[in-house]
Amino acid sequence: MEKRSLAYEGKAKKLYETDDESVFLVEYLDQATALNGAKKDAVKGKGQMNNQITSQIFEKLTVKGIQSHFIEKISKNEQLVKRVEMIPLEIVVRNVAAGSFSKRLDITEGTDLPFPITEFYYKEDRLDDPFINDDHVAFLQVATKEEVQKIKELALQVNHLLQELFLSIDIRLIDFKIEVGRTEDGTILLADEISPDTCRLWDVNTNDHLDKDVYRRDLGDLIPVYEEVLQRLEEKGA
Ligand code: TMP
Numbered sequence: 001m002e003k004r005s006l007a008y009e010g011k012a013k014k015l016y017e018t019d020d021e022s023v024f025l026v027e028y029l030d031q032a033t034a035l036n037g038a039k040k041d042a043v044k045g046k047g048q049m050n051n052q053i054t055s056q057i058f059e060k061l062t063v064k065g066i067q068s069h070f071i072e073k074i075s076k077n078e079q080l081v082k083r084v085e086m087i088p089l090e091i092v093v094r095n096v097a098a099g100s101f102s103k104r105l106d107i108t109e110g111t112d113l114p115f116p117i118t119e120f121y122y123k124e125d126r127l128d129d130p131f132i133n134d135d136h137v138a139f140l141q142v143a144t145k146e147e148v149q150k151i152k153e154l155a156l157q158v159n160h161l162l163q164e165l166f167l168s169i170d171i172r173l174i175d176f177k178i179e180v181g182r183t184e185d186g187t188i189l190l191a192d193e194i195s196p197d198t199c200r201l202w203d204v205n206t207n208d209h210l211d212k213d214v215y216r217r218d219l220g221d222l223i224p225v226y227e228e229v230l231q232r233l234e235e236k237g238a
Pocket of ligand 1: 099197
């Protein structure tokens with residue numbers, strides 16, 4: 001597969017065209033960002049770590065029947081994905097109160113939620129990715145009501161499978177964010193990445209943060225924490 005021109009540059013990834021117009025090459029960068037890019041640092045080794053973790057997770061989800069854009073990892077920091085029309089939403093699923101949920105509703109971090117809570121954020125840097133509801137999604141013509149239903153079902157299915165996967169390596173899945181895309185025939189596919197950048201992961205025994213909160217909250221070095229997650233996934237991730 002030949003890497004061609006840069007198609008898109010995100011905060012921690014670059015997307016390249018390839019000689020197959022239905023395939024993008026994703027390069028994971030050694031870049032950490034938080035607060036919508038307001039906090040930004042070069043972190044050596046992070047690109048490789050996220051590419052390896054997200055590839056492992058997408059492979060495991062594929063085996064469990066989740067349709068995604070992921071094709072294959074082709075180098076330490078690169079992977080091939082199917083080209084889809086990205087839906088400009090961040091879909092968050094929460095199992096335990098944390099982060100912006102705890103702040104907005106004044107619920108102590110670590111409080112178990114009685115059922116998984118799904119949230120939508122409109123991906124629009126200019127507006128700082130606002131929290132929106134199903135009607136807003138339809139009004140903005142970001143997705144149809146039927147697609148919203150499908151996206152929610154997919155998010156909850158992914159939640160169930162990720163909870164199972166992480167529990168098998170002694171990690172509690174507190175919350176996570178996914179993004180989805182649409183193929184030409186209208187199928188909704190899981191897209192983007194799933195990694196400690198996009199999940200809150202707490203060690204079952206110590207409640208230690210094994211995710212980007214280490215960086216967001218200045219709790220220590222990010223790389224050893226991501227290495228720990230990767231090592232557990234490689235050794236015994238179900
Ligand atoms: P939040 O508590 O800050 O809303 O984050 C919820 C989850 O979504 C958490 O696991 C981190 C993830 N997330 C992203 O991946 N990207 C983002 O831009 C935001 C705001 C959150």
